Amino acid sequence: MALRGVGKSFGRLKVLEGIDLDIYPGEVHVLLGENGAGKSTLIKTLSGIHSPDAGEILLDGAPVKLSGPGQAQRLGIGVIHQELALVPYLSVEENIVLGREPRSLVPCSIDRSAQRNIATRALALVGFQGDPKGKVADLTIAKQQLVEIAKALAHQSRVLIMDEPTASISERDATNLHDIIRDLKRRGTAIVFISHRMREVFDLADRVTVLRDGHKILTTVPSSTTPEALIKAMVGRTVGSFYQRKQRNEPGETILETRSLGSSNGIVDMNILVRSGEVVGLAGLVGSGRTEFARTVFGLDSKRGGEVLLHGRPFKPDPVRAVRSGIAFVPESRKEEGLALSKSVSDNLTLASLWRIFPSGIRSRTKARRIAQKLVDRLRVATRSLSQPVRTLSGGNQQKVVIGKWLPMEGNRRLIIIDEPTRGVDVGAKAEILELVEGLAAEGSGILMISSELPEIVGFCDRVYVLRSGTVRGELSGEELTEESIMKLAVHDGH
Known part of the structure; x- marks a missing residue:
């Protein structure tokens, strides 16, 4: 598959201009670029959602005009969007054949046996462990990602476009997904992969293309470049791979303290302290209790046992009371909850x-x-x-x-709880967001930050609590605060 001189405008705004791109079988081709660089429009053009205003799309060397996503799918172009396109209350196997259900001999009915066979074969390719008859709503995000990939493979996708597939899953699940991608590559599938994680780019990519302001800036191979060079190409200036704190503040008075806090969502015996001017991190694997703790303190989930103290006084968590008391909560999912x-x-x-x-x-x-x-x-x-x-x-x-x-909100004694502050944003926006958070801490706010990005946690936080199974397994700071020490506490049972 190839693009030649592709351009796309919306009114007077040129979103893509003169894009040339080659996508080869058995290759992982990573697309990099800031938010707004044109990546999403390029994906939508490749998948038939948008028609190019200029240039052409080639498939097997011949020009094709994609009339819509259905035609792209029939031609073997599959897309896994960052926002998963599954129907939550249908079963796994129903989602996999959705839109291309096998017909039975009985008019207007589906061949359930054939449906099961198609789904079973596709799920086996991605190593899915679970009940194909179970509802998608009951699956973890990581397993939903596998269902999306299986769905694309069931439609015999020769080109698989993946838009930040690891943005919402744990490091362990991301590693498993990387193995599946490498297996698909060995089978000859062409993979277009979008990511903001530099480590991921150098682990997976055969080639890398950088977009900026709707233009292709460069295409290269990982062995011929560096993370710093790619970031500079993306943003047009030098930005560190990870934002570095400009200043550390002397902690002030205690803003938040929890004592043996438990909740309806699985939190058990949580003892955490956040002081004015501090950035305190919560680390741990997905499901460790990080988000659940934040929701309990803000009052979104019910407290069951223990105490929450705000400025040294007992506080009964409740969202309205929390906001009026100076607690801000930036949720993990900005689109669904923020x-x-x-x-x-x-x-x-x-x-x-x-x-x-x-x-x-x-x-x-x-x-x-x-x-x-x-x-x-x-x-x-x-x-x-x-x-x-x-x-x-x-x-x-x-x-x-x-x-x-x-x-x-007025005052400099606020508690700001921020869950995954830089998920799904580019390196330039990431630096701006973290600079903003640092500024809030310098003004005297206490920051409680949850992040799955371990380099971000290590480089940005003053202290880090590591959670596992709904409770604190250790507190790290100073020289003890390393990625290795976090992972040991996050996964080691201590037996």
Whole structure:
């Protein structure tokens, strides 16, 4: 498969221009670029969602016009989007054949035996362990990823496009997925892989193409480049592979303390301390209890036993009480839990503080827009206007809005809980987001940060609590705070 001179515009905005790309069988071709570089539009063009305004798409050397995703799928082009496209309350096998169900001899009915055979063969290719008749809603994100891949393979995809497939899964699950990708590569599948993780790029890629502002900047092989060179090509400037703290603050008074905290979601005997000016990390494997702890402190899940102290006083977790007490919560899933996607940038930035901005209960559009504009300028949110729907922003800019909506809260003694602050954002936006978090700590806020990116945790946090099975297995700081020591605590049972 190849692209020659492909361009795509939306109105006056040129999103892709003059893109040449070769995709070979048995190769992993990684696409890199900042949010807004054109990667998503390129994927949608390859998969038939968008038609190019210029240039052509070649398949087996011949030009093809893709009339839609269905035709692309019939031609062997499969796409696994970052936001999984599975129907949660259908079974695994029903999802795999969805849209191409095998017909039985009885009119208007499905051949269930053939469906099961198709699904079983496809699931075996990805090493899926589970019940094909079980509902997708009951699977972990990692297993849902495997079902998505199996679905593409069941449709006999020759080209498999994967948009950040490891963004929402643990390091262990990501390693398993890498093994599956290498196996698909040996079988001759051409894989287009999008990732923001440099380590992943150098582990998997045969070739790497960098996009910036809708243009192809370079195509190279990993052995001929470095992470720093790729990052510079992506952003047009030098940025460290991982953001480095510019300053460390002397911790102030204790903001949050939990004593033997338990909850309805599996948290057991959690003892954690966050002080003013600190960035405290929560590390551990997916399912270790990191997000569950954050939700319990904020009051989204029920506390069962133990104490939560805020500024030294007993605090009964409740979302409304938490917000009014100066607790901010940036959730793991910005689209599902952090944003009102259909609302404007202005509405989202003022949503969490309406009670403070408009104490009389009467909303002033002018005042709301004035506050929102100050936040857009401070956060460097790339938006056409304050009225732009937040769903149309890039992932990095959406994440800035999720964080920014808490900034109108007054005072420098806030507790800011932030779950996966840089998930699914490019290196430039990552640096800006972490710089913002560092600034909030310097102002005196206490930061409780959850991240699956171990280099981020090690390089950015003052102290780290490592969780396993819903409780703290160790606290690390200083020279003890290394990726190796975190993983030992996260996976070792101590027997």
